[in-house]
Amino acid sequence: xxxxSKKKLVENIIHGxxxxxxxxxxxxxxxxxxxxxxxxxxxxxxxxxxxFLFGKEWASTAAxxxxxxxxxxxxxxxxxxxxxxxxxxIGFFTAVYLAKQAPTKFxxxxxxxxxxxxxxxxxxxxxxxxxxxxxxxxxxFNVPDGASLLAAIIVLAVMILPSIIKVSMTALxxxxxxxxxxxxxxxxxxxxxxxxxxxxxxxxxxxxAVVLGVGRAIGEAMAVMMVSGxxxxxxxxxxxxRFLTTAVSSEMAYSSGLQQQALFSIALVLFLFIMLINATxxxxxxxxxxxx
Amino acid sequence: MxxxxxPARRKAYIGTMRMLMWISVAIAGALVLFLVGYVLVxxxxxxxxxxxxxxxxxxxxxxxxxxNILNTVYIILATLVVVLPLGVGAAIYLTEYAGNxxxxxxxxxxxxxxxxxxxxxxxxxxMLFFCQFMNMQTSLLAGSLTLVIxxxxxxxxTTQESLKTVPQSxxxxxxxxxxGKWRVIRTVVLPGCVDxxxxxxxxxxxxxxxxxxxxxFTAGFAHALNGLFDxxxxxxxxxxxxxxxxxxxxxxxxxxxxxxxxxxxxxVLVNLCAALVGKYFKRKNSV
Numbered sequence: 001x002x003x004x005s006k007k008k009l010v011e012n013i014i015h016g017x018x019x020x021x022x023x024x025x026x027x028x029x030x031x032x033x034x035x036x037x038x039x040x041x042x043x044x045x046x047x048x049x050x051x052f053l054f055g056k057e058w059a060s061t062a063a064x065x066x067x068x069x070x071x072x073x074x075x076x077x078x079x080x081x082x083x084x085x086x087x088x089x090i091g092f093f094t095a096v097y098l099a100k101q102a103p104t105k106f107x108x109x110x111x112x113x114x115x116x117x118x119x120x121x122x123x124x125x126x127x128x129x130x131x132x133x134x135x136x137x138x139x140x141f142n143v144p145d146g147a148s149l150l151a152a153i154i155v156l157a158v159m160i161l162p163s164i165i166k167v168s169m170t171a172l173x174x175x176x177x178x179x180x181x182x183x184x185x186x187x188x189x190x191x192x193x194x195x196x197x198x199x200x201x202x203x204x205x206x207x208x209a210v211v212l213g214v215g216r217a218i219g220e221a222m223a224v225m226m227v228s229g230x231x232x233x234x235x236x237x238x239x240x241x242r243f244l245t246t247a248v249s250s251e252m253a254y255s256s257g258l259q260q261q262a263l264f265s266i267a268l269v270l271f272l273f274i275m276l277i278n279a280t281x282x283x284x285x286x287x288x289x290x291x292x
Numbered sequence: 293m294x295x296x297x298x299p300a301r302r303k304a305y306i307g308t309m310r311m312l313m314w315i316s317v318a319i320a321g322a323l324v325l326f327l328v329g330y331v332l333v334x335x336x337x338x339x340x341x342x343x344x345x346x347x348x349x350x351x352x353x354x355x356x357x358x359x360n361i362l363n364t365v366y367i368i369l370a371t372l373v374v375v376l377p378l379g380v381g382a383a384i385y386l387t388e389y390a391g392n393x394x395x396x397x398x399x400x401x402x403x404x405x406x407x408x409x410x411x412x413x414x415x416x417x418x419m420l421f422f423c424q425f426m427n428m429q430t431s432l433l434a435g436s437l438t439l440v441i442x443x444x445x446x447x448x449x450t451t452q453e454s455l456k457t458v459p460q461s462x463x464x465x466x467x468x469x470x471x472g473k474w475r476v477i478r479t480v481v482l483p484g485c486v487d488x489x490x491x492x493x494x495x496x497x498x499x500x501x502x503x504x505x506x507x508x509f510t511a512g513f514a515h516a517l518n519g520l521f522d523x524x525x526x527x528x529x530x531x532x533x534x535x536x537x538x539x540x541x542x543x544x545x546x547x548x549x550x551x552x553x554x555x556x557x558x559x560v561l562v563n564l565c566a567a568l569v570g571k572y573f574k575r576k577n578s579v
Binding site: 007010011014015017018019021022023024025026028029031032035036039089090091092093094096097098101102110112113114115116117119120121122123124126127128130131132158161165189191192194195215218219220221222225226245248249252253263264267270271274275277278281282 | 298302305306309310312313314315316317319320321323324327328330331334377378381382384385386388389390395398399402403404405406408409410411412413414415416417419420421441444445448472473474498501502503504505508509532533535536539540545548549552555556559560562563566567
């Protein structure tokens, strides 16, 4: 009897250990949330929520510092929107082709190429953008400096391509073959079938891909930092701009006091954006589960 | 049977869609070719033995990236050592132990949230928590611990996936022979999910290799040459952070190209490994 109860005790302890390991993830999320809120609130209190969110001027090192982050918020939104406008159509059509029409060998080659694209470090994207895109924009559009919102948009569009292609492909491949067969039997050509039957059937998966792209674009820091010029201007295509992410990273190294606290508040705003995107993502994922 | 030609409108629709698909695929393919080709062509000529085997010297005015290579290796090792038990343990809890659906939902939701958080926020919280609150200063250890949180969902997910492929009958067989739960996990379940753990490791290595924003404020940008244990407690730049510093702050483009080429080759290798391992385990499982 004693052996049995001892064995049970050990089992219980081990169960407890695994429970704790499982809860580490939850703890991490709580840690991040609590830290961001606790360190982000003081500066917002001091500056005032309205002045902070809608102030048009950021001059953190001026004699009379101004902490308005509207330029960063708008730049992040415009930059992400631009990346989506360029990246989603390319990714979408590529996904349809690869999922439905491509020869097996070509598909395999492209799939590994796209995985590679997903694995390339963001600093490499930023660096290539800095060496190719920035001087290119300066020459083509004849502007004084190519480090601009446009350069950031193009880099982001390339960076979100892999997730858009992969997730859309998975959704398109999951469309039941009967749907397509029915459409073909009714006389639609293959291309019509893909776009009028398969795509609508996979629409929540494709929406998920777009939302994932938005999340990746809005959170990217290093690549954007290397090509966007980093001046706290209101967003304009050919001007040097600063994103929410780069606002945090560009001043963190030398900031202190209220300036540093304001950077934490920017991170909090970014975090709220991400949470909003996650909620949207969950909404689409749920739709997908119910749809199938 | 008479074959009616398609009306012009449908023909135009089909033609347009086909064209758009081809253009998109061409753009995507050309992008990959250009990126890889450009980085390798510009970078490989700049990779010299001296660059790989020395540390930067202000006296001689030379630049070497050995410290950055070592720092990258240290960070990968330290991160994996911590994240593996955590991630695998969490996955085992979820598939083997958890009875309460609320806890399962909570953990899975937390993992999803973690994988959506941008790395710059990890960097910031890592700096506040590990460097300042835990008093680790800017060090490789603080950087690795930050990356542990980042990679936790990846390891958890891949392990969970492969735990699901361990047939229920194996577990039942072991239980039937009188084994306790812990023994079943050790002897039956864990060996069955090695493939998931290996895949998770490769994915994590790829992610750590490419990470920079989270390391900038947690691991810093020093270039000192250290052993593993001294290295972990002192600041140091990984290859990606070094690339950023050399390109953006010091204008050493040749060195930056060399590092970019090295990173590109490593990325290709990691991808190849992932593909090969995937294939290997698939074959093994199907036998």
